[in-house]
Amino acid sequence: MGVLRRMWLTVASEVSWRLPGRPQRLLAAFALAERGSMLDMLAAVEATDRRELRKKYFLHALDEGRHALVFAERVRALGQLGRAEAAIEDSGKLVEAGIVGGRTLFERLGEPEFLTFVYVAEADAVEQFRVYLDRGLPDTRTQDELRGILKEETFHVSYSRAEVDRYRKEGLPVDWWATRLRLRRLWEGWLRFSRDFGAVMSAFWLGVLYLLVMAPFRLLARLEPGGWQTPAGRPGGDPLVAARMEG
């Protein structure tokens, strides 16, 4: 995994950081991801039964919140105020990007697997940030910030690794979980791709439907006029029957 992944990261970062407009986008995506991890960690503070871990989760959450602000600040400094603001303020973006939504990570995975997830994600992030720093990307200011962030990410890796090691000693299948999580990430990437592809295809067919089937009705349809209108009559009879209706 390691060598291949590093090669991939190197190639991908060279390409993506150097395209115009891309750095801002990537940094905004980082800000969103950091914000998402803050929420995940705070949910863990809320839900954990292991009281000795609460403070670690809490401090971890605060770090991620700060990282989100740092990345957003870089986006702002690189001239995209609107994007920077959205990365911090628009929670719809978090859902769109698939970072949060539905049940929390902690609820879905349970504590041991959640910690394994944290370990895997943090270790990968550290690796990714190191590659950027090694390649001198994307600019010196951002690199300074990355260096600061990297120090804190190292704490996230070390405490979660200690917990994962502990679970391993207890006989929990943490390595299988880690592999499964990485595989799932690939699978989710594929799903996202096929979803986007499906969206394009269905948009195409819906477009055809729109042109062929809807067009003739254009003559019949008109927009509602402004001003007060008389409301449509309500059905009589048993109010419960009407209340059950969706239309």
Added chain:
Amino acid sequence: MPTYILGISALYHDSAAVLLRDGEVVAAVQEERFSRLKHDPALPVRAARWCLARAGITIADVAWLVFYEKPLRKFDRILSTSVATFPKSWAAFPRHMRAWLGDKLWLRGNLCEAFGVRPDRVLFCEHHLSHAASAFFPSPHRDAAILCVDGVGEWATTSLWRGRDTAIEPVAEVRFPHSLGLYYSAITAHLGFAVNEGEFKVMGMAAYGQPRFRAEMDRLLKLDDGGFSLDLDYFAWHWHPSQAASPKLEQLLGPPRYPGTPFTPRATPEGAGEAEIAASQRYADLAATAQQQIEEAMLHLARHAKAKVGTEALCVAGGVALNSVANHRVAAEGPFANLWIQPAAGDAGGALGAALWAWHSVLGNPRGPALERADLGRDTPLDRTRELLDDLGARYEDVGDDAPERAGDDLAAGKVIGWMDGRCEWGPRALGHRSILADPRRPETRDAVNVRVKYREPFRPFAPSVVAEHADEYFDIPAASREPARFMLSTGPVRESARATLGATTHVDGTARVQVVDAGTSPRYHRVISRFGAETGVPVVLNTSFNLKGEPVVSSPVDAMASFVRSGLDLLYIDNFRVERPR
């Protein structure tokens, strides 16, 4: 066995769950307070779970689940509008259809799956009827005109009803695409703010401007015959997948404001150049014009309501009912003796309305007492909070029932404090349960709160909370505004004599969005303000919602601690615990 009804609003923005026990609100809370996603539109699974837990029941005990919209009518509107705007709607059509065919059309099944109810237990209330019910049934009025004004539900964007005891009869409606809510949102977007979020910012900005664009903007919005209509050529929400304005709007109003640009009007130039000042002033003037139009439109609609329905009382709901400046004008200049607005006047409130409609109008049950308080959301047992504070190694003191007095002392000593007390508020306003409090007298406090805590635009004012006994000494509150002021839903003039005193909470135009605090319904918050008053001679505090930029109002002690540590607050109160900053 009492009858439990679960009301649900979701899938647009601000989803919420409300649980009624024999018609009485047991719990009402927005999903965002659990998911921590501001304006979360997702099905409010966590909020509902919490409501059930609060009542000590399971979903099996719930007799009816009531959704706040009729989905098929909404689908009908979207389909009809796409056809009527052919071929301009070519991009919007596939997007809408994918959302609907993929998900929204199968709502009954989705609700059953998400909440675990049987299909025959699910009811659907019209969107505007949900609004109307949310405004009328919790009010003290047995006969009232009801005016609902929002973006859009199924077809109606504005509706007039008459509520009599347990029945709500439709009188008239204005239909999509003509919409005051969408109009205000289009201007919000033009002024560089996010729709459904930046409307309050437009209201704040308006105070810095003059309504000098009436000639232009009256071409967009026309009041006629008791109602209104829009010139749709300037707008795009009925055919564009994401934009509210058509290119014509830009031709008329000039270039839109780029999001995040510093706002430096003449009153607060902050050392900006003449070009920037002029640009900011233009945006302020546009905001002022739109705001004045909305105020006049609301007055116009209220007068029509009076002419048609003729009652003494008016209940208002819908997103536009959160425009507190317009509410004040309806109360002060309008024809009604009483105005009633429910704290969650926007779409979240639909959950309350839908549930109450089922209880009264469908099941035929009699009315109960009026809703007088907004603390209907989440709370946390003291021992859970203590455990958390211990686990986090927080520096805290259990001050017991002295917390309000201690907080009052801290405020008098100039501290900016986080005040989390009891149950979370229902609706967008913090009313002394999840508030940031500070001394309202010095303008520097405002800057301190802005710079150290809220990081928000300096042109947005902070609100004052005053004890009811002294409200009239400081604020000019018309009789009809008494009830809205309880929930901080009306913005009116600060008395000339008090403007210098209340430097941090008086807006540039001499107004304030005041909350009048009653000892009966908000006893602990009343004690905080009273104590501050006893020490300083001013029974008023600065009150702003306890959240950081981009985040929903805090609801749990974890949220409060995370916001406390990340902000520059001096102190945090969580119920009986007084928490100091980490060393």
